[in-house]
Amino acid sequence: MHSIYSFVTGPLAWLAFIVFIGGSAFRFYSLYSLARKKDALVFEYMNLKFALRSIGHWLTPFGTRNMNLNPAMTVVTFAFHICLFLVPLFVFAHVIMWKESFNISWFTLPGVLADLMTLVVIFSCGFFLYRRIMLPEVRYLTTAVDYLILFIVAAPFITGFWVYHQWAGFPTMTILHILSGEIMLVAIPFTKLFHMFLFPFTRGYMGSEFGSVRMAKDW
Amino acid sequence: MTESKAVKDTAIDDQGIIKGIEQLSPEKIERVINQVLKSETGARLKTYVDTCVHCGLCSDGCHYFLAHDRDPKYSPAAKVKQTLWEIIRKKGKVTPEFIENAAVVAYTQCNLCKRCAMYCPFGLDIAYVMSVMRRICHKLGVVPLYIQDTAHSHSVTKNQMWIKDDEWVDTLMWQEEEAQDEVENLRIPLDKEGADVFYSVIGPEPKFRAQLIYQAAVIMNAAGENWTMPSMPGWDNSDMCMYTGDYEMMERLKKAHFEAAANLKVKKIVMGECGHAFRSVYDMGNRALGWKMPPLEVIHAIEYYNDLFVKEKIKIKKKFDRPVTLHDPCNIVRGRGLHEMSRNIVNATCKNFIEMTPNREHNYCCVAGGGVINCGPPFKNARVDSGKIKAEQLFAAKAKGAEVVIAPCHNCHGGLEDIIHHYGIDMELKFFGDIIYEILELPE
Incomplete structure (x- = not known):
């Protein structure tokens, strides 16, 4: 058990981070060079002011008409994404590992709060699953990969919650937790999870078009 | 709602599409598709198709979806699913039947109105994806007959x-x-x-x-x-x-x-x-x-x-006195932000103005735009059926007293005329030019 633990926290963790960073950089580079070659207009019309204007509206809860039409989705999406980012970065157990490995540390979330935020992520994944199954317009679009991605995102939080509470079999669960986190990292550049990096560009481009050519709002 | 209906509701009766499909072979389809994808598209199409997380939030942006009682196959992303997703996934290896349906979707079930770009959290441009599909259909020679006739006229005259x-x-x-x-x-x-x-x-x-x-x-x-x-x-x-x-x-x-x-x-x-x-x-x-x-x-x-x-270059005799409502055309509102200027003109020319809702950038399309009305009689019934949500919007404006709809766009006139007639809304359609001409004070 100990050697598996060393493996998943050692070489495999390095590999996961390398694939995550390298893969993301590669996707960015290949999209950028393809855009330079084929979509020169994107660079012509991209406009920082209007891109930020649009992104700002879409990052503000209830800042767009569609968010108001779908209030439950709005609340869940914002809560989900905020917790999804903050928990792994600021949960005490993770920060300790950075401290032990690299002697760097930062602010940590109080245990109860991190616990609640983890539940928010798990609940949100449940909500997304419910939408996928129950809403015809979402189900029509859903593929097996969409369920898989949802599972990949939920897994580190379910296992993390388990480990934190030290429920039965938590040593095995710890390894599964680390593994699932690594799987998620590796999945980001090669799946639709990459939207986390593309969002500013797609939204920003539409915002630029609407702002400087169409002279209309896009929210 | 249970499973969505079959993709093809009824057999299409359009000679442009039918004859075009007859001339297709899987090899030709694959060659043309890859030619278009490789030489005419790039990171934009790739990003639009890859970034979509299948959340379905674009659905409320589409008047077809709303008019068809939220039938999932009319949501914007569903139209991409029926066209470019499959094409890209299969690297162009799709059947003539697939192209037939894709042509109907791209030419007659999307007005390229870009409203959905304001509902997609990522701002993905589905109208652009539909345009790429139309480009492929054009190159395959599978274009609805009536609109192709106008294109021929353009070529000749x-x-x-x-x-x-x-x-x-x-x-x-x-x-x-x-x-x-x-x-x-x-x-x-x-x-x-x-x-x-x-x-x-x-x-x-x-x-x-x-x-x-x-x-x-x-x-x-x-x-x-x-x-x-x-x-x-x-x-x-x-x-x-x-x-x-x-x-x-x-x-x-x-x-x-x-x-x-x-x-x-x-x-x-x-x-x-x-x-x-x-x-x-x-x-x-x-x-x-x-x-x-x-x-x-x-x-x-x-x-x-x-x-x-x-600039007070013209004078009016008196304001137009019947209550009016205003239709914001996609191409000059989401395309050029002329909605406030339209309202300035309404206020300068009309006594009583009643807004329809939603309005400005969020107005519903007339269902004629994007060349859909130009696809002609074979698709007219489907088009007017898809105008149900527009009809409800007009009825609501009428209930508030509006008698005249100002629509500063020819296609909108055509589309709204059909909707008003079919749903028995009994409102009169006018251009700004009609109103201004009617109340204009002619110089001595």
């Missing part, structure tokens, strides 16, 4: 309606003569070099709605405008080739239009009350020709009329 060169000039002189009964010495100046305004219209104006040219002439005359209209091809600013996916012809048409104006050394182009023509000149055609913005100042009739009121 540089206008949309098979109008011969002499018929065009004849129509202008006829309208001039008619108008002289009302305003003595009124002129429709042809080919006047150095004029301030080059007035261009769409092919259907001389063909079906010549009175609009008459009215415009009376308004220009009342404003003391130094204006002209061209006697030669280039007078038609419309562009169905943009909608069939024939971008080479789109470029030729826009070039002819810009050059007609440039040859006359005019200060600016003023376009009649049409939406798609404006999209063609201001958004797509100019860019295809390599102009970031149009090479000459181009303004829509709304901007022109607004200017007449702001």
